[in-house]
Amino acid sequence: MKLGARIFKTGVAISMALYLANLLDLPSPVFAGVAAIFAIQPSIYRSYLTLLDQIYGNLIGATIAIVFVLTLGSNYLTIGIAAILAIVVMLKLKLENTVPLTLVTIIIIMDSHSTNFLTFASLRISTVMLGIISAFIVNMIFLPPKYETRLFTSIHSVSEEVIRWIRVSIRHASDHASVKEDIDKLTEKLIKVDQWYSFYKEERSYTKKQQYAKARKLVLYRQMIATSKKSLEVLKRLNRFENELMELPEHFHMMVQERLESLASYHEQLYMKYVGKLRPEHSEGSGTDAVMRRNEVMTIFVKEINLAHEENEGEFSVYHLMHVLSAILDYEEQLEHLDLLIIAYLNYHSEEVDTGLENAI
Known part of the structure; x- marks a missing residue:
C-alpha cells in the first residue's frame, strides 16, 4: 500500500481538529475530527470549493435540524424525516458531495437531551465548522500538492x-x-x-x-x-x-x-x-x-x-x-x-x- 500526502494530511487534519476542539473546550470534539475527514481534498482549489460547500451543507443541515426539534421534537422518526428532507434539498442545490456531513450535522444536533437546545445546537455547529476549517488549513500549508x-x-x-x-x-x-x-x-x-x-x-x-x-x-x-x-x-x-x-x-x-x-x-x-x-x-x-x-x-x-x-x-x-x-x-x-x-x-x-x-x- 502506497502512503501518499493525502493520507498524512487526513491524519494531521483530524489531530488538529481534535486538539483545537479540546483547546476551545467544545463538547464532543470527536465530531470536529469526523468533519475534518470529509473536508480533505486532493488539491487546494478543490479544498476551497469543498470548504464553501461543506459550510453551506452544515448550515442547511443545522437549520433543518433546529426547525424540526423546535416544531416536531426529537425522536427516531423526526430524525429520519429531517434526513430525507436534507438529502432532497442538497440534491436540488447540487451539493450532493456534502450530503454525508449534512446528515452528520442533523443527527448530532437532533440527538439533544439538553434543556438549552439552541446553545447546544450552536456548539455542535461550531464543532463541525472547526473540523472543516482545520482540514482546509492543513491542505493549504501541509505538503501542498504540485x-x-x-x-x-x-x-x-x-x-x-x-x-x-x-x-x-x-x-x-x-x-x-x-x-x-x-x-x-x-x-x-x-x-x-x-x-x-x-x-x-x-x-x-x-x-x-x-x-x-x-x-x-x-x-x-x-x-x-x-x-x-x-x-x-x-x-x-x-x-x-x-x-x-x-x-x-x-x-x-x-x-x-x-x-x-x-x-x-x-x-x-x-x-x-x-x-x-x-x-x-x-x-x-x-x-x-x-x-x-x-x-x-x-x-x-x-x-x-x-x-x-x-x-x-x-x-x-x-x-x-x-x-x-x-x-x-x-x-x-x-x-x-x-x-x-x-x-x-x-x-x-x-x-x-x-x-x-x-x-x-
Whole structure:
C-alpha cells in the first residue's frame, strides 16, 4: 500500500481538529475530527470549493435540524424525516458531495437531551465548522500538492510503455493476448492522466506572468495527452490487424516498420526537448521532410492498391491497411503539433520549465 500526502494530511487534519476542539473546550470534539475527514481534498482549489460547500451543507443541515426539534421534537422518526428532507434539498442545490456531513450535522444536533437546545445546537455547529476549517488549513500549508511533476511523469510513463509495445508489435514479436491486456491497463492509466491534468489545471497562479505561462503549459500538456492517446490508437490497430499486417508485401511492411520506428524515436525526443536535454531547434520529424515522407507513404500505398486490384491478391487487405495507416498519419500530425508547441513554449518560457522534470526521463 502506497502512503501518499493525502493520507498524512487526513491524519494531521483530524489531530488538529481534535486538539483545537479540546483547546476551545467544545463538547464532543470527536465530531470536529469526523468533519475534518470529509473536508480533505486532493488539491487546494478543490479544498476551497469543498470548504464553501461543506459550510453551506452544515448550515442547511443545522437549520433543518433546529426547525424540526423546535416544531416536531426529537425522536427516531423526526430524525429520519429531517434526513430525507436534507438529502432532497442538497440534491436540488447540487451539493450532493456534502450530503454525508449534512446528515452528520442533523443527527448530532437532533440527538439533544439538553434543556438549552439552541446553545447546544450552536456548539455542535461550531464543532463541525472547526473540523472543516482545520482540514482546509492543513491542505493549504501541509505538503501542498504540485501536480505538474505527477502529470508529466504519468504522460511520459504511458508513452514509453506504448512505444515499447509498438516497436515489438510491428516486428510481430509480441503475444496478442499480452498486448491486449496491456492496452486495457494503458487506457486506465490515461484516465488517471486526465485526472492529474484536471488537478494541475485547478492549481492557482498568482501573477499575470505565471498565469500566461500556465495557460501555455495547459495547452502543451493537453497536446501531450492527445499525442499519447493517438500512439495508443496506433498500438490498438497494430494489435487488431496483426494477421493482415503479416500478409503485407515485404517492402511495404518494412516501410511501415521504419516509419513507426522513426515516429517512436521522434516522440521520445520531444520529451527530452521539453525538459531541456535536447536543443529546441532539434526536430527529427517535422517540416518539409515530414511532408515528403507522408507523401511517399501515400504514393506507395496507392501503388499497392492498384497492384492488388490488378493481380487480384486476396491476401492483401486494403481496407484493414487503411485503418492502420490513418492511425499512423494522425499520430504523426499530433507529434508535429506537439513539437511546434514545445518550441514556442521554450522560446518564451524556458525559465518556467520545472528542472525536476528531468528526473522523470
